[in-house]
């Protein structure tokens with residue numbers, strides 16, 4: 001059998017096992033009922049109404065079934081028709097970014113960065129389990145005592161995590177993360193995640209092939225930032241993206257998205273981020289973008305960055321720039337290749353150029369709080385030089401975060417590197433001149449255009465559109 005047929009057969013196997021007939025009865029049911037009337041009923045009334053109609057249809061048109069088979073079929077048809085029940089209206093609401101179900105009675109949602117408790121919940125624990133079953137069945141997994149934690153994805157892209165008792169002491173827990181919307185850098189500037197000069201600086205970092213780490217805590221907007229930055233990778237490059245759960249949405253024509261795979265029910269067949277990074281290196285990439293490094297793949301990534309695969313972008317879970325380098329060190333040690341401490345430090349030092357640190361404010365806003373450049377002239381320890389910091393004002397009664405993005409002069413070595421890559425430096429980040437005054441010229445390499453690093457800089461050398469947006473948040 002041809003490879004393609006074999007793969008198709010594997011993929012369609014779960015569909016064939018009786019599902020087509022459920023689809024048939026679901027379609028018949030939807031023809032039969034009045035959808036407007038159904039919308040006015042509560043969830044429990046809806047279920048009993050649909051069960052009644054399905055029962056009638058089966059009596060009239062269905063095959064001869066045992067009472068057990070009949071009850072089972074009715075339940076599955078109705079489950080199918082009800083979709084994800086309580087979750088459906090939440091999933092239909094574009095402002096909901098996260099749905100958190102803590103047992104049948106407690107549902108929280110996140111809207112615009114803030115978490116609210118919902119009135120009502122699932123009719124029963126059984127109904128919640130049914131919903132969970134339906135979600136994980138779509139990825140051909142099941143949740144039970146032997147596999148009480150499962151990651152899945154809805155067909156619409158939402159990421160789902162399930163954990164059930166006995167591991168969860170609060171009943172079955174379902175966490176649904178909305179497929180993140182792709183924002184451009186201009187939009188992020190508009191949302192005050194950074195100011196316009198910072199956006200221009202980051203864009204030139206990407207074009208100049210700096211190795212960048214986007215760092216932050218959970219849900220601070222790392223993937224969103226990575227996606228926005230990846231837009232500045234030139235069209236001419238071959239880009240390989242590697243993620244646990246594909247979220248990046250690159251616009252370029254030459255992109256190869258790779259996604260890791262968890263082990264199957266028997267615990268076999270897992271393909272890790274690390275496997276994919278290693279494979280990607282054999283695919284002649286111009287750029288490798290890794291959704292998140294969280295294990296031994298960190299060493300492979302660092303080695304790739306140090307051996308000609310510059311311009312790589314990764315995210316990592318860390319709470320400050322210092323924490324980021326320490327975390328990279330820890331993650332590197334998770335590799336099966338054991339390197340001495342000094343060697344790991346040297347790898348990180350020479351691989352990483354820039355760390356972009358994100359944070360989420362108490363008002364739900366996400367922003368860049370620091371950009372730090374690795375000072376590679378120091379070898380004995382990590383030396384990070386901040387080039388931008390968000391300075392927050394004391395928080396007022398309205399709990400809204402305000403402050404300003406404070407630019408700092410770029411280190412001369414970095415300015416020179418940008419210059420050689422044909423990038424101009426936003427005036428706010430112009431390096432100090434040799435005599436120490438800010439904003440008057442980089443140590444200009446021979447042949448540099450007049451105005452590089454001065455407050456009246458020339459047009460960007462590639463004639464790119466400048467970024468628009470308010471300066472301070």
Ligand SMILES: Nc1ncnc2c1ncn2[C@@H]1O[C@H](COP(=O)(O)OP(=O)(O)OP(=O)(O)O)[C@@H](O)[C@H]1O
Pocket residue numbers: 097113178180181188191193216217218219220221222223224225365366367
């Ligand atoms: N600057 C921003 N302003 C407002 N909302 C944002 C901003 N950046 C991201 N978000 C929203 O925050 C949520 C989390 O974003 P994202 O998935 O990028 O975070 P993350 O740090 O990658 O999360 P995780 O740690 O789970 O990987 C999404 O709903 C996203 O749309």
Ligand SMILES: [Mg+2]
Pocket residue numbers: 222223224292
């Ligand atoms: Mg993410």
